[in-house]
Amino acid sequence: ISLPPGRPAARAPGSASVLRSLIPTWRSLLRRRPVLVLLGTSVLIMASIEIPFIVYGAWLESSFGLSLGTLGLASIAIGAVEAVAEFGTTVITDRLGKRRSVLLGLMGLAGRLLLLPILAGMGLVVAMSGLVLAVLCFEFSIVSLQPLATELVPEARASLLSLNIMAISVGRMVGATSGGWLWQWQPEGIGSQAAAGAGCALAAALLLWRGMGEIPAAAPGPPVERPRRVEES
Numbered sequence: 001i002s003l004p005p006g007r008p009a010a011r012a013p014g015s016a017s018v019l020r021s022l023i024p025t026w027r028s029l030l031r032r033r034p035v036l037v038l039l040g041t042s043v044l045i046m047a048s049i050e051i052p053f054i055v056y057g058a059w060l061e062s063s064f065g066l067s068l069g070t071l072g073l074a075s076i077a078i079g080a081v082e083a084v085a086e087f088g089t090t091v092i093t094d095r096l097g098k099r100r101s102v103l104l105g106l107m108g109l110a111g112r113l114l115l116l117p118i119l120a121g122m123g124l125v126v127a128m129s130g131l132v133l134a135v136l137c138f139e140f141s142i143v144s145l146q147p148l149a150t151e152l153v154p155e156a157r158a159s160l161l162s163l164n165i166m167a168i169s170v171g172r173m174v175g176a177t178s179g180g181w182l183w184q185w186q187p188e189g190i191g192s193q194a195a196a197g198a199g200c201a202l203a204a205a206l207l208l209w210r211g212m213g214e215i216p217a218a219a220p221g222p223p224v225e226r227p228r229r230v231e232e233s
Contacts, residue, residue: 037211043171044204050175052193085139105141106205
C-alpha cells in the first residue's frame, strides 16, 4: 500500500507579518528611558522574591522539621495572603499613587527580608509571619506596577505589556537560579537569600525613584448623553 507524500504543516496566516510589525515597535519602546526603567524594575522585583522563596520549603523543613503536609498548608496560607493583597492593592494604589505605592512596597519588602533571619530565630510562628509580611509587600509592589506600565506608553500599551511580561519571566529565572545556587553554597539557612532579595528590592526602588516620575491618572471623559425617549401623546 502506497501512501501519498505528506505535506509540511502550513503556518498560521499572518503570523510572520505580526512578528515583523512587533519587532520595530519593541525597538522603538526600548529606546525610551522610562520603558527601560520599568523593565529593569520588573526584573529586580521578581528576583527579590524568587531568591528567598525558591528555597523556603527546604529552609522550613531543615530549620523547623516540618513535614510535607505542613509545608503544603503553609503554601496554601501564603497563596491566600497573595490573593488578599492583590484585592487590597486595587483600593490603596489609586489613593497613594502608582509610583509611590511601588516604592512603599519595595521598601517594606526589603525591610521584611532583612529581618527574616532574625525572626527565624524566634520560632516557627514568627518566621511564618515574616514570610507572610514579605509576600504582602511584594504583591503590593508588583500589582501597583501594572497600572504604571499600562499608562507609560498608552499608544503602544499591548506591546509594552508583552515586554514587561518577558521581563517578569527573566526575573523569575534569575531569582530561581540565584536562590538555588546560594542554597547549595550555604544550606540550612535563609540569611544569604534574604540579603540578596533585599538588595534586589532596594535596587528596584532606587531605579524607579531616580528613573521615573509619577504618571498622572487619565482624566475621565465627558459623560455620554443617552438619547431621550420621545413620548407619543
